[in-house]
Amino acid sequence: MxxxxxxxxxxxxxxxxxxxxxxxxxxxxxxxxxxxxxxxxxxxxxxxxxxxxxxxxxxRSSEQVSPVRVDFASPGLQHRRKSGQNELLGRAVGVKGDVRPSVLDATAGLGRDAYVLADLGCSVTLIERSPVLAFMLEQALERASISAIASVQLACSRMQLQPGDSRNYNTSKETVIYLDPMFTERRGSAAVKKDLSVLQALHGSLENEDEQLLAWAMSQPVRRVVVKRPLKSPALDLRKPSHTIKGKAVRFDVYAL
Ligand SMILES: C[S@@+](CC[C@H](N)C(=O)[O-])C[C@H]1O[C@@H](n2cnc3c(N)ncnc32)[C@H](O)[C@@H]1O
Incomplete structure (x- = not known):
């Protein structure tokens, strides 16, 4: 690493x-x-x-003043958990019956999708290349380990953080790679857009290397690669997925390897 x-x-x-x-x-x-x-x-x-x-x-801008935290016990994530919104992501990585794949979240960001997968029972390795976000994830996992909410403690005990660039990581135990690249054309709630706009400001100077990330993922010895995309955008690198799972605002392109 x-x-x-x-x-x-x-x-x-x-x-x-x-x-x-x-x-x-x-x-x-x-x-x-x-x-x-x-x-x-x-x-x-x-x-x-x-x-x-x-x-x-x-x-730092006048119209955008709300804070963005990494907090696995936040009301937003707990609501998402109870409302069943996690089902599509779970299906995309292959959660079915008793099957709980081991997932490498190669674009961890604020850790929300990783938390959802861990809450569904998957073990999740989170890789994040931004040192600031990796630090926030580390702190949030530490706090979650002593959370008063038992389900938060349990989910976070299944999450392992690796700061760095995913393209330098060789998968061994994981069977699925999940990618949620930094696409600009996001739909969804104002809260989602607000959080992503902070991430975009943080990453402003970083190169967009989504195609390289996909090429790396496809070269790893895993069973599937899942890519989150805006509903109507072309597939990443125009690579045709094996199948697609569609939600209201996003879809998951599944590449079975
Ligand atoms: C859209 S955000 C992911 C949001 C995340 N799915 C969530 O639920 O919070 C994309 C993240 O991927 C990270 N990223 C992009 N390329 C990366 C790479 N090669 N290795 C590790 N992290 C990367 C960015 O730093 C950014 O934080």
Whole structure:
């Protein structure tokens, strides 16, 4: 596994309270990010606010002010769990009867799809190349391990984080690779768009290498590769899937290998 790539100028660490300044300095050093004492001093597109027991991303723009957290016990994820919205993703990776595949989520992001799969009973390896997001995932998994919600603890015990670029990873135990690349043309709820717009600001300077990611996934010794796509977009790299599972806003292209 390679080390995570150097953080760009995209993010500045800011203490959420005056007492959190030493924490902000430590995290900024760890992530090779700039640090600022106050939000007004931030010139990067995104700020990572840190406090003693909390951290969140915030985009620096007037119309986008809501914070984005990685929180596996959040009401949003717990609602998604109860509403059965996870069924399509589960079917796409091959959850059926007693079968629970071991999944490599090669584009972990905020870890939501990975959590859904783990909650369905899959063991999930999460790979994330952004050091900031990998750090947020690590912290969220730590908090989840002592969550008061038993299902959150259980799901997160099935999740393993690997910071770095997936293309440097050789699969061994996983049987399915899941890709949710950073496509711009997202539909869905305002909340989903808001979160992804923060991710896009964070990744602004990174190259889009989705086709390479697919080529890497197809070269791995797994049974299937699943790619999340906007409902009406062409298949990634125009590669025809074996079959497709359609939702209201997105679809899953399944490549059986
Ligand atoms: C759209 S987000 C994924 C969202 C995720 N499915 C969720 O439920 O939160 C895509 C993520 O993939 C990551 N990514 C893109 N290419 C990658 C690579 N080669 N290796 C690891 N992570 C990658 C990006 O940093 C970004 O955070």
């Amino acid at each position: 390679s080390q995570p790539e150097a953080t760009s100028e995209a993010c500045t660490v800011v203490p959420a309270t005056a007492g959190a300044w030493p924490i902000a300095q430590r995290i900024a050093g760890q992530l090779s990010c700039r640090v600022a004492r106050h939000a007004e001093e931030v010139i990067s597109p995104v700020a990572l606010f840190v406090d003693h027991d909390d951290l969140w991303l915030q985009k």
